[in-house]
Amino acid sequence: MTATPLTSRKPGLKRLALLALPLAALAGTSTVQADWEPTRPVEFVAPANPGGGWDTLVRTVSRVLQEEGLAEQNFAPINVPGGGGAVAWAQIARDGGNPHKLFATSPPIILVPLAGTSRFDHSDFTPIARLITDYSIVLVAADSEYQDLNDLLEAVREDPSLSIGGGSAPGSMDHIAMAGLADAAGLEASSVNYIAFSGGGEAMTNLLGGHVEAVISGAGEVAGQLGEGSEVRALGVSSPERLSGALAEVPTYQEQGIDYGFDIWRGVLGAPDMPEEAVAYYEALFAEMLETEGWQQARDQLGWLDAYQDGETFGAFLDAQRDQFSEILDDLGLLRR
Template sequence: MSMRTPITLLAATSLTLTAGVASAFEPSESVEFIAPANPGGGWDTLVRTSSRVIQEEGLADEEFAPINTPGGGGAVAWSQIAKREGDAHTLFATSPPIILVPLTESSRYDHNDFTPIARLSTDYATVLVADDSDYEDINDLLDAMEEDPGLSVGGGSAPGSMDHIAMAGLADAAGLDASSVNYVPFSGGGDAMTNLMGGHVEAVVTGAGEAVGQIEDDDSDVRALGVSSSDRLGGSLGDVATFEEQGVDYTFDIWRGVMGPPDMPEDAVTYYQDLFKEMLETDRWAEERDKLGWIDAYQGSEEFGEFLDSQADEFSGILGELGLLDEES
């Protein structure tokens, strides 16, 4: 894999663009903003929410066009984006799978092969069941998993990736054999929810932000058994107890951010990181963020790149402890 070249951020020039974003670069055509999964998941939510806020707030002259490229827990999209070296008009949503999937040898590309733009927010994991499920809290589900290791838990990311790690870590914290968790991967959060409602899995682990839309739906047929935050979340998840409240000493953060193709021009990186920073400061973003239960956690390109490196080290250790790390990684 190629190593990422540290990005030296350019000083802001006197050229002022739309809404005050300063850079020597401005998009000259529509920007493809890729969600590496089917509609309905966390990447899709981030891409569509960000694109909508940017447009409604007039932060950019060119359109940010949401595009879904599902497959391989993100690997299909990454393989396509990796070929767009130097492209200044392609972005993609990212989160822990950009670290986790390559560690399990499910992708030949990792975070070093792309350009970090900005970390935007933090989300948390939640476990959902059908409304008519016999499981009333997270301990009911964990007890059932202990009695029946074949009990299936679905997620919208690949084996060894974010949803799997979130569930395996929860099981490990509860004293179960994490490597025995019967995790069933689907092509995205929406697909996982469809299979939950179809009775093909007993539960689904997903981002809390993804779960909000399902729970707030008047015709909702799902319930949340717990969340991985240290404190209760607000909004429609305000009544959902944390795992810690239920006696399981476990938290799990799901950070979300934006990356670009390899070797994106430095002035384009500066433009986009500043654009997303300004987006996070708008009232419109605050409304969307609060509805989704996200927490702002902005980092610019350079700091985000360093954070990704630290996450790679941390997740390597976690996967190793859980017996999920590819021996050659």
Template sequence: MTATFTARGLTAIVLPLAALTGLAGAAPADDWTPTRSIEFIAPANPGGGWDTLVRTVSRVIQEEGLAERSFGAINVPGGGGAVAWAQIARDTGNPHKLFATSPPIILVPLAGTSRYDHTDFTPVARLITDYSIILVKADSPYEDLNELFEAIAENPSLSIGGGSAPGSMDHISMAGVAAAAGLDAASVNYIPFSGGGEAMTNLMGGHVAAVITGAGEASGQLGEGSGLRPLGVSSPERLGGVLADIPTYQEQGIDYTFDIWRGVMGTPDMPEEAVAYYEALFAEMLETDGWEAARDQLGWINAYQNSEEFGDFLDEQKEQFSTILGDLGLLGG
């Protein structure tokens, strides 16, 4: 498999930035409301993309007074999400348990490292699109992406850290941009950590040459005196806020973009009336000033889908990712 073919195959996963489809049509759900606090699970350690989404959503819902019951952020790390999914899968029908989700719910099972996939859970809503960002230490010799990839070409043992499992989101994103830069995607020395926070700690400790993570989760750690140098973002255009000065991959001559969708899922066989309640709640949340401020600060883009649309989207993602992991030789048995 040539690098050109791999880059083309990986670029196929770029997701449309669906605007607020169906947002205005969300109807209030009067048939069911929570009777206790909602457990809102981030299937990873603090500091990663799932954790950022869970805590941001929980905070905005509380500050905007959108729900009578609180959303309690809970971290359940391990297995690139697999540990949390196994726990949630045993809680069939529980309407008071939700979890943050993104491409690993497709990728990790396809790689053969989780017995549970998206079809075992209830899609609730897709919320936003995020992007990948590649970071090095401020004193790194690499000033831009091309210098980093030139160094990797000369020394393939150079390690790139990420906050998701092998064959999962950060790995696929890194393999894609490497292939587009002319490298053998399968030879990238990707080092998985249990969340973006741990990956960043290892970068600052000098254990990896660079880190690839979500731009939103990294945004709070950037700025003067951060000790970090961002080399590029996977968005088609520059982002806003603290990310505004970071060049895209394409600006650096690497024709590749990568979107990281993020949403919410529930337990298996969650009651329909509970799904309707959460659909309406999240649709309302996306229209608040509090959400707009948080979204812009994190460089997110609203990409709402209701439960049915999100479920169809996840099925399509599985087909696309199956091809990509097969090209990389990472498809599980």
């Protein structure tokens, strides 16, 4: 399955609509066979506070692996917040060769270093696998005056001081996604008053507290918070078509006349210089996990799309993303030189 990217007004920002690559053929074996297996619990780090996209991925993967009996050792979720991921990356970078340490990753592993707020990027770690693709979603409080995305954007046009929160650092994923949306709607992308929080959970808390007008987040990480009686309401989602489940009633940006889309891929990296046999073990483990009923139920509930790549392919994908995002940040005046 291939997601068709949407486009925006400026050629430079068209690259924000990331193409979800075709699913890899997944192995049909019932048990993972490898020359190496973990000998103690695997530390699985979410580089943010609980409640965000990395945390959701880490806890969902850990739970499915345990419930499906795919691994002898537990995968222990660990939250290391700070710096849009930079604090966790610095800690993991010091643990070279450790085959028992993994962390969830997504576009900030490229965007944060390019913006100059981390000296570590994806090339400092071991690519394991890309797992899924998600989309951006714009939320307001349930009692907000804004009824659709254009209401919000018109208010921002009239008063640029209105704040939009996100769970990633300035110049990182949520900021870039919001800047691209504003640009596609005819606003100055650099004028968006983006407020960075240490994770999606903190961003949502500030939305409910009335400290920001809206929040941009990953659709999967907020799907469980939407529905009847919810304290928040979704104005739009960046997918090319409406999603299923709890997100089925959320209109796309395109439906609201904004020709723009943004994909949020998520995957797993390991500590630097991880042994090849450990990489092979994790590649096979995650490939098998994606075939299980437990994973498919969780994936559908969260509005994710499978987008598996093995470590080598994922590494090449990350290199290409770095080239793309360098140009995007340059277009927006956010590239640290």
